[in-house]
Amino acid sequence: xxxEERPPLSGALVLLTVFAVLGGFLFxxxxxxxxxxxxxxxxxxxLSDAKIQVxxxxxxxxxAVGSALAGAPLQARGRKPVIMVAxxxxxxxxxxxxxxxxxxxxxxxxxxxxxxxxxSSMAIPVYVAEASPAELRGRLVSCYNLFIVLGxxxxxxxxxxxxxxxxxxxxWRVSMGVAAAPAFxxxxxxxxxxxxxxxxxxxxxxxxxxxxxxxxxxxxxxxETIERDLQQLRAMEPEDVGDCAQGLSEVRRTPHLxxxxxxxxxxxxxxxxxxxxxxxxxxxxxxxxxxxxEKDSVAxxxxxxxxxxxxxxxxxxxxxxxGRRRLLIPSALAAAAAMACVALAFWAGIDTxxxxxxxxxxxxxxxFGLGLSSGxxxxxxxxxxxRLRGLGQASACTANWAANYVVAACVEIKPVRRVxxxxxxxxxxxxxxxxxxxxxxRHRHAIEQASHRWRGGRHGDPAQTRRNILISTQVxxxxxxxxxxxxxxxxxxLLSCISLAGAAWLHGxxxxxxxxxxxxxxxxxxxxxxxxxxxxxxxxxxNPLGDDEAM
Numbered sequence: 001x002x003x004e005e006r007p008p009l010s011g012a013l014v015l016l017t018v019f020a021v022l023g024g025f026l027f028x029x030x031x032x033x034x035x036x037x038x039x040x041x042x043x044x045x046x047l048s049d050a051k052i053q054v055x056x057x058x059x060x061x062x063x064a065v066g067s068a069l070a071g072a073p074l075q076a077r078g079r080k081p082v083i084m085v086a087x088x089x090x091x092x093x094x095x096x097x098x099x100x101x102x103x104x105x106x107x108x109x110x111x112x113x114x115x116x117x118x119x120s121s122m123a124i125p126v127y128v129a130e131a132s133p134a135e136l137r138g139r140l141v142s143c144y145n146l147f148i149v150l151g152x153x154x155x156x157x158x159x160x161x162x163x164x165x166x167x168x169x170x171x172w173r174v175s176m177g178v179a180a181a182p183a184f185x186x187x188x189x190x191x192x193x194x195x196x197x198x199x200x201x202x203x204x205x206x207x208x209x210x211x212x213x214x215x216x217x218x219x220x221x222x223x224e225t226i227e228r229d230l231q232q233l234r235a236m237e238p239e240d241v242g243d244c245a246q247g248l249s250e251v252r253r254t255p256h257l258x259x260x261x262x263x264x265x266x267x268x269x270x271x272x273x274x275x276x277x278x279x280x281x282x283x284x285x286x287x288x289x290x291x292x293x294e295k296d297s298v299a300x301x302x303x304x305x306x307x308x309x310x311x312x313x314x315x316x317x318x319x320x321x322x323g324r325r326r327l328l329i330p331s332a333l334a335a336a337a338a339m340a341c342v343a344l345a346f347w348a349g350i351d352t353x354x355x356x357x358x359x360x361x362x363x364x365x366x367x368f369g370l371g372l373s374s375g376x377x378x379x380x381x382x383x384x385x386x387r388l389r390g391l392g393q394a395s396a397c398t399a400n401w402a403a404n405y406v407v408a409a410c411v412e413i414k415p416v417r418r419v420x421x422x423x424x425x426x427x428x429x430x431x432x433x434x435x436x437x438x439x440x441x442r443h444r445h446a447i448e449q450a451s452h453r454w455r456g457g458r459h460g461d462p463a464q465t466r467r468n469i470l471i472s473t474q475v476x477x478x479x480x481x482x483x484x485x486x487x488x489x490x491x492x493x494l495l496s497c498i499s500l501a502g503a504a505w506l507h508g509x510x511x512x513x514x515x516x517x518x519x520x521x522x523x524x525x526x527x528x529x530x531x532x533x534x535x536x537x538x539x540x541x542x543n544p545l546g547d548d549e550a551m
Contacts, residue, residue: 009136010218017140019189020128022182023083023120024144026090028151030113033061037159037172041106044169051103053445059105059114061394064401066118071394075247075387079127082119087117087190090183098177109271116183122397126389129381129475130196131216133229135515138319141381142374146312149373153305198518202386232519247391256522256529260383263509264396267328267376270502272336272403275495279304279361307362318370323514324379325506329370332503337365339496346489376400382513385522 020282034041034056042052074082089112096109125141132140158178162171197216200209210230217226252255289462318327376396385394509526513521 001425004227010216012218013131013191013216014321016131016193016216017128017143019186020083020124021144021147021194022189023086023090023124023152024147025154026120026147026179026183026186027117028153029155029182029364030090030094030117030151031063032152032155033159033175033179034059034110037162037175040163040168040172044172045100045102045106047232055103055106055110059110059117060401060512062111062114062405063121064398065119066115067394067397067401069394070119070122072499074123074126074394075390078199079123080190080193082123083127084187084190086116086123087183089113089119089188091187092182094101094180094183098180100175100237110305117399118401121401122393125377125381126393127196127247129378130198130389130518131212133217134515135320137382138378138514139316141378142316142319143311143334145374145377146309146316149305149309149312149369152307156305180439189421198386201371214504218251224305229364232517247388251388256526257385257388259509259529260522261392261395264376264383264392265342265399267379267511268396268400269306269403270332270498270505272400273362273495274332274368274372274499274502275492276372277404279365304361304365308369311366311371315370315374319378323512324375324489325510325512327371328375328379328510329503329506331367331375332499332506334367334370335372336496336503338367339499343489343492346492349522351504366428375527379510379513382518383521383525386518399444401429458498490542491547 010148010369010499038052041047041055042049093112093114094111098109098113100106100109121543125144128141128144129137155175158175162175166174194212194215197209197212200212200319210527213229214226217229251261279317314325338360341363342357345357345360350357381394387548511524513524517523
């Protein structure tokens with residue numbers, strides 16, 4: 001079989017993707033920076049534990065609100081304006097938080113940031129997917145998730161640097177306010193970026209869509225490739241544009257749309273309930289439970305962050321070559337096996353098998369990064385018909401953030417406080433002597449004051465400290481209230497069962513969408529839902545590169 005031409009990655013498409021996925025970086029940064037900065041916020045503004053918990057969780061709550069409210073404007077006004085509004089929210093929210101003088105202003109800024117996170121998490125994957133050729137769609141959309149992880153890593157680094165080198169009030173204001181810079185850069189960049197070609201065609205502007213498509217494909221693209229994409233755009237009917245009420249009515253009465261929406265929402269739920277928040281938010285506390293010393297657990301936390309990032313990077317070229325099914329289903333199985341490994345380590349005696357527990361945690365994050373980290377965003381960005389893509393993405397993102405909020409609102413944050421306090425304390429001790437003893441002592445005093453409540457009061461109570469670690473980690477290790485009473489081994493066993501059940505569900509519910517145009521994907525779901533015989537082609541990757549190149 002003659003190998004088909006690999007579609008070129010034009011400069012215009014690269015710029016569009018980079019400026020778009022900056023929203024993922026801001027997503028990761030703004031949701032991660034509070035973990036390290038909250039201890040300094042609490043001490044500087046004199047906030048109670050209840051108030052600081054509101055500060056932490058309110059962003060996630062309003063991310064869900066923003067996702068739910070943005071479906072209609074995404075459908076009616078386009079993808080580009082929604083992303084630009086999200087950039088404005090990021091700028092305003094970051095600066096408001098940085099300048100906050102009290103609890104009310106701090107919460108207001110975090111609310112605005114939450115709206116920005118909700119809008120961007122819904123609009124950006126759709127925007128990138130609709131601008132990308134089918135042969136590159138998976139890897140370009142997954143860059144959004146990679147930038148989320150990079151944002152979380154940057155937040156950790158900025159918190160450590162600010163906590164080490166800046167004064168009491170400046171350290172958290174700088175770390176939270178610096179996010180305004182990439183947000184402003186994204187806003188300026190989007191003034192020069194085009195609207196989604198599919199949205200333009202959907203609204204009747206086929207000529208405008210064709211001009212955008214030719215620019216994004218670049219001069220190196222063959223005329224056959226451009227003509228194929230243009231024919232798909234011309235086939236779209238302008239009357240497909242409808243409001244959310246009409247869309248919901250259509251979903252309720254149409255079997256293949258119900259299956260599509262069920263898959264999208266189910267993938268987001270599986271991503272949250274497989275235990276990723278357990279590991280990412282409270283990895284160090286889990287490692288302390290596994291028997292590692294506090295100083296070792298702090299260093300190993302960086303390894304955990306790198307593990308998921310490694311999985312995502314490895315998966316980038318595989319979304320088209322291997323397909324969605326061959327990454328998502330093994331990823332869920334790997335998560336189940338890893339969580340079972342951790343559960344067995346606790347059951348057999350974690351003091352003896354702590355390295356087995358560590359292996360399980362690292363394996364989980366690598367396996368999760370290979371599929372479940374990016375996969376739900378990739379699949380949700382492509383499975384909905386263009387006329388319902390705003391509604392579908394809004395529903396999926398709302399489900400994702402609602403599940404995330406349950407975790408953020410119900411768990412204790414003391415283990416995270418301990419991690420950053422310990423790491424900053426370590427940096428203060430090893431700080432270069434040329435910076436001066438006074439600066440080093442000033443930072444050490446701030447850390448000791450920030451850790452006062454965690455360490456059990458004035459004199460310290462080791463027993464209370466151990467109870468705080470155990471209770472906080474056990475609650476953090478689950479977002480289902482039933483898990484609170486199960487204990488460590490049973491909790492991780494439950495998470496393993498959830499991932500295993502998810503893999504079985506995906507095997508029957510997820511057709512292979514790699515290599516298919518966005519319009520062909522709806523036909524695929526329609527064929528499955530109306531009783532047509534299922535063929536092996538549904539589960540195979542349609543290789544647009546040709547058999548020779550795929551070898």
